[in-house]
Amino acid sequence: MAKQKIEHDENCLLEVHDVTMKFTKYDVGVDSLKELVVRAFRGDLRREKFVCLKNVSFKVHKGEAVAVIGRNGVGKSTLLKIVSGILRPTSGWAKCYGRISPLLQLGAGFDGNATGIENIYLNAAIMGYTKKEIDAKIPEILEFAELGDFIYSPVKTYSSGMMARLGFSIAINMDAEIMLIDEILAVGDVAFSKKCYAKLTELRQKGLTFLIVSHGSAVKDLCDRAIWIERGRVVADGDAKSIFDRYTDAMIHPEKANG
Amino acid sequence: MKRESKLRKIGQQGYLLTLLVRRNIKNQYYRSFIGVLWTVLNPLLNMLVMAFVFSKLFGGDTDLDYPIYILSGNIIFNIMRTSTSGSLPCLVHQRNMLQKTRVSIALFPTSNVLSSLVTFSFSFIALLVVALVRFFSGHYVFQWTILLVVLLIPAVTLFSLGISYFLSALYVFFRDIEHIYSVVLTLWTYLTPLFYTIDRLNSDLVTKVMKFNPMFHYVEFFRDLLLGTIPGGTELLICYGFALGSFAVGYAFMRAVRNHIAANL
Numbered sequence: 001m002a003k004q005k006i007e008h009d010e011n012c013l014l015e016v017h018d019v020t021m022k023f024t025k026y027d028v029g030v031d032s033l034k035e036l037v038v039r040a041f042r043g044d045l046r047r048e049k050f051v052c053l054k055n056v057s058f059k060v061h062k063g064e065a066v067a068v069i070g071r072n073g074v075g076k077s078t079l080l081k082i083v084s085g086i087l088r089p090t091s092g093w094a095k096c097y098g099r100i101s102p103l104l105q106l107g108a109g110f111d112g113n114a115t116g117i118e119n120i121y122l123n124a125a126i127m128g129y130t131k132k133e134i135d136a137k138i139p140e141i142l143e144f145a146e147l148g149d150f151i152y153s154p155v156k157t158y159s160s161g162m163m164a165r166l167g168f169s170i171a172i173n174m175d176a177e178i179m180l181i182d183e184i185l186a187v188g189d190v191a192f193s194k195k196c197y198a199k200l201t202e203l204r205q206k207g208l209t210f211l212i213v214s215h216g217s218a219v220k221d222l223c224d225r226a227i228w229i230e231r232g233r234v235v236a237d238g239d240a241k242s243i244f245d246r247y248t249d250a251m252i253h254p255e256k257a258n259g
Numbered sequence: 260m261k262r263e264s265k266l267r268k269i270g271q272q273g274y275l276l277t278l279l280v281r282r283n284i285k286n287q288y289y290r291s292f293i294g295v296l297w298t299v300l301n302p303l304l305n306m307l308v309m310a311f312v313f314s315k316l317f318g319g320d321t322d323l324d325y326p327i328y329i330l331s332g333n334i335i336f337n338i339m340r341t342s343t344s345g346s347l348p349c350l351v352h353q354r355n356m357l358q359k360t361r362v363s364i365a366l367f368p369t370s371n372v373l374s375s376l377v378t379f380s381f382s383f384i385a386l387l388v389v390a391l392v393r394f395f396s397g398h399y400v401f402q403w404t405i406l407l408v409v410l411l412i413p414a415v416t417l418f419s420l421g422i423s424y425f426l427s428a429l430y431v432f433f434r435d436i437e438h439i440y441s442v443v444l445t446l447w448t449y450l451t452p453l454f455y456t457i458d459r460l461n462s463d464l465v466t467k468v469m470k471f472n473p474m475f476h477y478v479e480f481f482r483d484l485l486l487g488t489i490p491g492g493t494e495l496l497i498c499y500g501f502a503l504g505s506f507a508v509g510y511a512f513m514r515a516v517r518n519h520i521a522a523n524l
Binding site: 023034073081084085086087088102104106108109111113114118121122125126127128130132 | 267270271274275278279282285286288353355356357358359360361362435518521522
């Protein structure tokens with residue numbers, strides 16, 4: 001990690017600097033001790049490095065809504081995981097100058113036997129909030145989730161839509177400065193989906209910063225900037241509308257993109 | 260300002276830890292009728308079975324009353340057993356959470372160890388009940404030194420924490436550990452004088468080897484307290500030596516591999 005002093009400008013909330021991420025890909029998954037020992041003896045421990053992201057750099061400023069687009073498997077989700085601090089990049093660094101609310105999967109870490117309320121506390125505590133802060137947010141979360149009395153039932157009795165509602169309500173109602181969202185907006189029924197977008201737009205007007213991974217064109221309206229990633233590199237970074245158009249064009253006519 | 264946010268962070272992590280511990284305990288007794296009462300009943304019933312089975316074999320030559328001898332050994336050993344075997348798969352079971360949210364991984368094994376301490380305190384009540392019964396039947400005399408158990412518990416906890424950190428992190432990379440450890444644990448159970456006394460084995464070699472079994476020291480320390488003898492300072496040093504050693508190794512290992520865990524889950 002670079003140790004030199006980085007001058008940090010006030011408006012920058014998130015900085016990704018020269019991030020490269022490599023995964024070790026064994027030819028056959030070495031997942032057991034025997035496998036490793038046998039291979040080590042045969043000198044067959046070929047570790048194929050698979051480069052997922054290469055020299056990705058960008059800055060996100062306060063109040064921006066950035067969409068990260070690209071084909072499946074180009075490293076968008078990995079990028080979000082690096083930004084949120086779950087994965088550490090092979091080289092380069094990512095820094096956040098504010099509180100992040102990672103929404104990588106709704107209801108990640110819900111405990112099936114616990115009730116909705118208990119899960120709100122657990123989930124928010126995992127995200128780094130104190131009991132007091134959660135207590136204050138409970139009414140808003142409950143109101144937004146619209147789960148009624150089900151909130152007192154174990155989460156394992158919920159449908160996946162209800163689970164998503166709960167997860168989304170928790171993440172969206174906590175006072176984060178940056179929201180990282182990974183293709184999760186396509187959940188729930190139409191009414192709820194609409195409500196989510198309305199809420200996101202409202203938060204956006206309040207000056208919240210977004211980093212969204214998505215394919216949906218609905219995001220196009222929400223974001224003002226887009227970063228297009230192709231084969232682990234940033235190909236384009238700029239105005240959302242034009243990049244979305246170019247991206248859609250490239251998806252439909254792949255032969256043109258190579259030119 | 261900076262100090263305040265640090266305090267807040269510690270408080271927050273503590274709060275999260277209590278939530279996790281509560282969840283562990285709850286899930287352990289989920290849907291059972293008498294719930295948490297099992298934590299008291301379980302060691303009691305086990306003790307009855309063991310006292311019934313082994314009293315003819317080994318009983319008679321212990322300084323302590325035999326049922327108390329068995330129960331005391333087992334509840335100390337169980338702190339280590341339940342916390343380590345519970346911690347081993349805990350990171351892998353939380354895969355979903357660890358891959359999607361940023362949370363300190365050490366919290367999960369720690370919460371397992373703390374849950375087994377909660378279980379221990381209930382088992383301790385069971386022990387007191389048995390001691391009371393044996394007291395009235397004239398087999399046991401209460402000693403004040405029993406209170407010194409507070410000196411022993413931190414050592415056992417640190418020792419278990421170290422193993423738990425190590426195993427839970429290693430299990431992410433090598434799933435074989437689960438099977439290896441279950442055999443190791445069985446061996447360890449029989450190599451620790453829980454049912455038998457070490458004199459009974461009557462072998463110099465065993466006595467020598469036993470010195471390297473940390474659980475032996477913890478168990479014997481506890482029994483000494485129950486008997487009313489205060490173990491010497493060296494004994495306490497040995498207990499904490501093992502504890503700190505285990506904790507240092509486990510913690511160092513977890514720190515070393517921590518950045519690779521999310522990618523390997």
